[in-house]
Amino acid sequence: MTDQTNSAWGGRFSEATDEFVAEFTASVSFDKRMYQQDIQGSKAHARMLAAVGVITDAERDLIVDGLDTIQIQIEQGDFEWRTALEDVHMNIESALTKNIGAVGKKLHTGRSRNDQVATDIRLYLRDAIDGILGQLCLLQRGIITLASDHTDTIMPGFTHLQTAQPVTFGHHLLAWNEMLQRDSERLIDCRKRVNILPLGSAALAGTTFPIDRVMTAQLLGFDAPSENSLDSVSDRDFAIEFSAASAMIMMHLSRMSEELVLWTSAQFQFIDLPDRFCTGSSIMPQKKNPDVPELVRGKSGRVIGHLMSLLVLMKGQPLAYNKDNQEDKEPLFDTMDQVFNSLKAFASMVPAIVPHKANMRSAAFKGYSTATDLADYLVKKGMPFRDAHEVVGKAVAKGLADGKDLSELSLDSLQQFSDLIAQDVFDVLTLEGSVKARNHIGGTAPEQVKQAAIRAHSRVLR
Numbered sequence: 001m002t003d004q005t006n007s008a009w010g011g012r013f014s015e016a017t018d019e020f021v022a023e024f025t026a027s028v029s030f031d032k033r034m035y036q037q038d039i040q041g042s043k044a045h046a047r048m049l050a051a052v053g054v055i056t057d058a059e060r061d062l063i064v065d066g067l068d069t070i071q072i073q074i075e076q077g078d079f080e081w082r083t084a085l086e087d088v089h090m091n092i093e094s095a096l097t098k099n100i101g102a103v104g105k106k107l108h109t110g111r112s113r114n115d116q117v118a119t120d121i122r123l124y125l126r127d128a129i130d131g132i133l134g135q136l137c138l139l140q141r142g143i144i145t146l147a148s149d150h151t152d153t154i155m156p157g158f159t160h161l162q163t164a165q166p167v168t169f170g171h172h173l174l175a176w177n178e179m180l181q182r183d184s185e186r187l188i189d190c191r192k193r194v195n196i197l198p199l200g201s202a203a204l205a206g207t208t209f210p211i212d213r214v215m216t217a218q219l220l221g222f223d224a225p226s227e228n229s230l231d232s233v234s235d236r237d238f239a240i241e242f243s244a245a246s247a248m249i250m251m252h253l254s255r256m257s258e259e260l261v262l263w264t265s266a267q268f269q270f271i272d273l274p275d276r277f278c279t280g281s282s283i284m285p286q287k288k289n290p291d292v293p294e295l296v297r298g299k300s301g302r303v304i305g306h307l308m309s310l311l312v313l314m315k316g317q318p319l320a321y322n323k324d325n326q327e328d329k330e331p332l333f334d335t336m337d338q339v340f341n342s343l344k345a346f347a348s349m350v351p352a353i354v355p356h357k358a359n360m361r362s363a364a365f366k367g368y369s370t371a372t373d374l375a376d377y378l379v380k381k382g383m384p385f386r387d388a389h390e391v392v393g394k395a396v397a398k399g400l401a402d403g404k405d406l407s408e409l410s411l412d413s414l415q416q417f418s419d420l421i422a423q424d425v426f427d428v429l430t431l432e433g434s435v436k437a438r439n440h441i442g443g444t445a446p447e448q449v450k451q452a453a454i455r456a457h458s459r460v461l462r
């Protein structure tokens with residue numbers, strides 16, 4: 001054995017690892033970001049080993065202090081990460097032994113990197129979920145506040161991106177909030193399955209030492225130790241689940257982005273985004289581009305891609321740990337980063353949206369958006385809905401021919417289509433009348449939207 005053989009496992013090897021292979025198989029360049037969780041897990045492991053008598057209290061103290069020192073060194077930039085030591089786990093363990101001497105070699109008693117890495121990822125992901133939930137909550141509050149300010153601001157509601165019926169801007173915004181509310185609930189649910197302790201599973205079958213996994217779980221804030229050692233060193237379904245919840249968040253942010261891009265266009269002019277969220281063009285001086293929503297829409301592709309990567313990574317693996325799993329980290333970390341940053345950008349941008357009420361209103365006015373209201377009016381006067389639909393279709397055709405909205409046609413000309421029509425028709429043909437009439441839970445009536453905003457607010461981050 002040469003001294004280039006890895007000291008953590010070099011015993012049975014007769015030649016050093018090929019230099020390229022060492023680099024190819026190393027993960028330290030990206031898993032070092034879990035240093036804090038690795039140290040936290042190791043400290044809990046050492047405390048548990050001492051509590052069950054596998055190491056002495058004095059050894060525990062040396063190890064715990066040594067790990068604290070390493071954390072300080074890392075945070076001060078005084079730590080040398082070595083690719084030859086493969087990953088964050090062996091870098092830290094090797095530095096510990098170098099710093100505190102032979103007792104450092106006792107830390108790995110009763111554990112394996114397989115349960116160690118699974119523990120580190122869960123600790124890391126748990127914090128990431130909490131951070132993302134915090135941003136989600138900020139964004140939801142921003143959306144709900146804006147919605148409360150616009151419970152009677154009228155805009156066109158669309159189906160097929162064609163003007164359908166008038167809605168209130170507040171109602172539209174609260175639709176966004178519902179999507180995010182479910183996203184938040186999904187993450188909270190996913191966190192329950194993340195928060196289970198794999199440590200103690202050792203390489204795959206458990207360990208011969210009299211470990212106390214309940215104690216380790218408590219020290220690390222896990223809800224419970226995992227039930228099956230083979231399963232807990234191998235499956236990354238908790239990460240896949242987080243990825244799926246993240247893909248859903250990005251899909252929702254992407255839909256919102258699409259609307260923001262449309263609404264800021266010269267063709268819509270429904271809203272303005274403050275300059276600080278936009279950029280210009282280097283050639284067209286007039287341009288103000290909605291870069292933030294466009295970028296978030298773009299990033300959704302990469303997060304959805306990471307979900308696919310993780311699913312495919314897992315699907316071919318027999319029990320238990322396989323090196324394939326080292327490939328979980330880059331997609332997972334990138335997912336956390338992209339989702340956090342996208343939510344953060346949205347959380348500061350959404351409250352800064354400036355709606356152009358007059359433009360929204362006139363767009364709603366243009367598209368015969370109260371045609372359904374006229375049909376409902378006729379039904380309430382005794383006409384079967386299908387007949388009413390037909391009658392209103394003819395009235396719309398007349399409006400189109402005359403270049404007038406339904407509410408601009410005279411009573412006489414409306415009565416040509418049905419003698420059920422009377423002066424009171426104009427109450428339902430106005431935009432205000434139309435939204436006000438949809439007065440039930442989930443409807444767009446300003447009164448309902450006010451109540452919905454209050455309920456939405458009380459549901460944020462349960």
Ligand code: ARG
Pocket residue numbers: 027031087113114117323325326327
């Ligand atoms: N760097 C490895 C990973 O990310 C740690 C576990 C390695 N275990 C092993 N037996 N090679 O999965």
